[in-house]
Amino acid sequence: xxxxxxxxxxxxxxAAMALFNERxxxxxxxxEIAGRAGLTExxxxxxxxxxxxxxxxxxxxxxxGFAAAxxxxxxxxxxxxxxxxxxxxxxxxxxxxxxxxxxxxxxxNANAELREREAVKLAWLSDTLAEGLRRxxxxxxxxxxxxxxxVAVFKVAHAQWVADPEPGDLGELMRLALIExxxxxxxx
Amino acid sequence: xxxxxxxxxxxxxxAAMALFNERxxxxxxxxEIAGRAGLTExxxxxxxxxxxxxxxxxxxxxxxGFAAAxxxxxxxxxxxxxxxxxxxxxxxxxxxxxxxxxxxxxxxNANAELREREAVKLAWLSDTLAEGLRRxxxxxxxxxxxxxxxVAVFKVAHAQWVADPEPGDLGELMRLALIExxxxxxxx
DNA sequence: CGGTTGATGTCAGACACTGACATCAGGTCG
DNA sequence: CGACCTGATGTCAGTGTCTGACATCAACCG
Numbered sequence: 001x002x003x004x005x006x007x008x009x010x011x012x013x014x015a016a017m018a019l020f021n022e023r024x025x026x027x028x029x030x031x032e033i034a035g036r037a038g039l040t041e042x043x044x045x046x047x048x049x050x051x052x053x054x055x056x057x058x059x060x061x062x063x064x065g066f067a068a069a070x071x072x073x074x075x076x077x078x079x080x081x082x083x084x085x086x087x088x089x090x091x092x093x094x095x096x097x098x099x100x101x102x103x104x105x106x107x108x109n110a111n112a113e114l115r116e117r118e119a120v121k122l123a124w125l126s127d128t129l130a131e132g133l134r135r136x137x138x139x140x141x142x143x144x145x146x147x148x149x150x151v152a153v154f155k156v157a158h159a160q161w162v163a164d165p166e167p168g169d170l171g172e173l174m175r176l177a178l179i180e181x182x183x184x185x186x187x188x
Numbered sequence: 189x190x191x192x193x194x195x196x197x198x199x200x201x202x203a204a205m206a207l208f209n210e211r212x213x214x215x216x217x218x219x220e221i222a223g224r225a226g227l228t229e230x231x232x233x234x235x236x237x238x239x240x241x242x243x244x245x246x247x248x249x250x251x252x253g254f255a256a257a258x259x260x261x262x263x264x265x266x267x268x269x270x271x272x273x274x275x276x277x278x279x280x281x282x283x284x285x286x287x288x289x290x291x292x293x294x295x296x297n298a299n300a301e302l303r304e305r306e307a308v309k310l311a312w313l314s315d316t317l318a319e320g321l322r323r324x325x326x327x328x329x330x331x332x333x334x335x336x337x338x339v340a341v342f343k344v345a346h347a348q349w350v351a352d353p354e355p356g357d358l359g360e361l362m363r364l365a366l367i368e369x370x371x372x373x374x375x376x
Numbered sequence: 377c378g379g380t381t382g383a384t385g386t387c388a389g390a391c392a393c394t395g396a397c398a399t400c401a402g403g404t405c406g
Numbered sequence: 407c408g409a410c411c412t413g414a415t416g417t418c419a420g421t422g423t424c425t426g427a428c429a430t431c432a433a434c435c436g
Contacts, residue, residue: 003432004383029422043384045424079372119307120300141344145369148340155336156329181333184267186374191401192414217391231415233393 009047011037016054021103025052025111052117055108065093066125070132079138083150084178086129090154091171098167105162126151153177197235199225204242209291213240213299240305243296253281254313258320267326271338272366274317278342279359286355293350314339341365 005011015036019028030051034044048054069089073082094101108114130147138146157173193199203224207216218239222232236242257277261270282289296302318335326334345361 008383030424031422040385041423042386042425046383049424051423115311116304116308119311120304123303123307141348141365141368142372144344144347145340145365146372148343149337149369149373152333152336152340156332160329177329177333180329181337182373184330184334185337185370196414218393219391228416229392230394230417234414237393239392 005038008037008039008043012039012044012047013054013057017104017107020055020107025107025114052114055104055114056117056121060121061093062090063121063125066090067128070129073132073136075136079133079136079142079146080149080178082133082136082138083129083146083153084175086132087150087154087174087178088171091169091174094158094161094170098161102162102165122151122155125154149181153181193226196225196227196231200227200232200235201242201245205292205295208243208295213295213302240302243292243302244305244309248309249281250278251309251313254278255316258317261320261324263324267321267324267330267334268337268366270321270324271317271334271341272363274320275338275342275362275366276359279357279362282346282349282358286349290350290353310339310343313342337369341369 012033016028016033019033019036030044031041033054034041037044044054048057066086066089069086070082072089073085076082108118126144126147129150130144133143133146134140153174157170157177160173160177161168161170200221204216204221207221207224218232219229221242222229225232232242236245254274254277257274260277261273264270296306314332314335317338318331321331321334322328341362345358345365348361348365349356349358
């Protein structure tokens with residue numbers, strides 16, 4: 001047995017999610033989160049750069065999966081095909097996480113600071129996607145535009161998905177959003 | 189003559205911009221900004237909800253102009269035409285502000301917290317635009333997608349515009365980005 | 377067995393932000 | 407004119423976030 005209980009980081013994430021659900025983000029102090037996880041405030045900050053980050057860790061399955069999906073995507077002459085593939089891969093990471101996603105989104109939506117952090121993470125997704133497209137030979141500003149557009153599709157579809165109490169098919173929602181997007185941008 | 193020097197808010201904005209330029213956002217305290225403006229820290233917080241807000245006031249010409257442009261836009265069957273009109277109006281607000289925009293962007297880009305706040309403001313633009321489109325009869329998710337897309341065009345064009353040392357034509361850059369976007373999303 | 381490592385604890389402090397109350401020029405009303 | 411109110415500001419005390427510096431001590435390593 002180690003000197004400390006294992007998985008300190010995971011315990012902090014759990015404790016935070018539980019407390020935020022009970023009383024809301026602002027009404028919980030970092031010291032409380034750490035205490036519930038059997039740790040101190042200082043240790044919390046060794047695992048997360050700030051209080052919000054416990055809900056948006058860089059080691060997020062979404063973030064790592066997103067980056068991996070871009071690397072795995074085959075070369076394609078049409079950037080939006082790459083984007084569509086990445087979105088499909090991302091959808092897979094949400095399978096079985098519908099209830100968790102709904103809880104989390106409720107916490108985030110209830111607080112401006114958390115919505116703020118979420119916006120940043122989405123912007124980061126966009127930048128990562130654009131960079132991946134450029135490495136595949138897509139030139140600017142096409143790469144940035146395709147990336148922004150892809151993330152827009154993700155945002156819209158994900159919002160629909162978590163709004164539905166029943167766990168629907170996120171991949172399908174994204175596919176439909178993409179079709180809708182083409183109709184909107186290209187006119188009829 | 190009034191009891192206090194007039195335009196306290198403007199003095200705070202100026203003092204903040206000057207200090208941020210000299211030493212960077214993090215290295216400046218709110219007390220310093222207030223001191224330079226001949227006021228106290230507490231008064232700063234009566235004008236701005238937090239330290240970052242002094243660079244992103246809700247009473248921004250961009251924000252108010254953006255909202256007005258949406259209201260003024262005529263009804264149109266094609267949502268992207270409305271978006272294009274709004275973008276054109278927005279471009280007008282940046283005329284003559286190229287140097288200021290460059291300085292400001294340098295400060296913002298140098299700091300993660302400020303980039304974070306900027307992402308929020310852009311998200312707010314997107315939401316406002318989507319709401320305006322819905323009031324014009326555009327249905328979801330088309331309204332959100334058109335709005336996100338429009339803001340994506342704005343972001344890309346604005347980034348190009350401030351990256352150029354010479355003051356170019358932001359409206360023209362937006363027009364080109366929109367054309368590029370259509371090419372990207374609709375394929376060839 | 378002695379030295380190193382690494383996750384954690386302890387402590388002090390800077391700074392962002394807030395609530396409560398005081399101040400006081402200028403306007404209002406009787 | 408004088409009492410009163412208003413609103414922007416000042417003062418002060420406090421909470422909470424986040425950081426740097428240093429201590430601790432089990433586990434591992436040579």
